[in-house]
Amino acid sequence: MSAELSAVVERDEAVLRILIEDMFSDYVHSIDDDRVEAWPEYFIDNGFYQVISQEGYEAGHAIGVMHCDGKGMMQDRVKAMRQANIFEPHRYTHVIERPRLHRTSSDTFSARTNFIVTRTMQNGDMETFASGKYLDSLDVSGKTPKFRRRIVVLDSRRIDILLVFPL
Template identity: 30%
Template sequence: MDATTRFAVQDLYTDYVRCVDDTQYHEWPDFFTDECMYRIVSRENFDAGLQMSALALESKAMLKDRVYGMNETIFHAPYMQRHVVGAPRILGSKDGVIRAEANYIVLRTKLDAFSEVFNTGRYVDTIVSEEGRLKFRERICVFDSELVPNSIVYPI
């Protein structure tokens, strides 16, 4: 894979993290194709090939609906997220479809508490170019623990 594509994948990952860490959730769906999949799933279920997910959104329209819910209807104690994402590893590329993955750690900070590790795992991604920009066709957030916090409000 050429350096330009590798840098473009790296930029996609860093821009995604900037978006969610800076609470620019209205921009979040634009990182995905119209027909996409966004899942948050335990490692146990992922490794077993099971579809059971903590969250599964099957189109950009569903992502937009999630953003509306986060901002307008979901009641929760507010918190900030900060992602630490490893360099993406390109697993393969064929016919314009890139498969990549990267490890992540998400820290959560509530206004009245110390920061805590909220979620750790890896992104398993399928990336394509659309209108001259790389986008996720599929982003699976595979979290390491068998347990998930009682509420995942914001994107991982």
């Protein structure tokens, strides 16, 4: 690779990293700001999303707490939480660290990002609802980066009351 070409590739990668970091922020803000309809759009069509405990993840369990194989299942989740499910109004605030990215091919990155989520109930009760890490595989072949897989690994196997909004 010529010096000029390798400089272009590096600049290209730096841009991709910024786009991914922006996307990670947009993802949590759409959930925190009650725009959960946007959530499936951060995934490729046959993207995979799972919420699972650390112990389940380490044990290689198939079943966690939430499991969406393809965008359709995510859209069904959104429709269910808007129209079918009953729960006490609450909102999240996600705090995410700077993602640690690795380029795995010309079109893909992997990432690990730690997070903490607070949950605030309508009566003002506010507590740490979840902590853990996102383990991601990203597709950067299109205009914006998208998740091929997002595994949400929870530190705790215990969910307080219920989990309706995605993390």
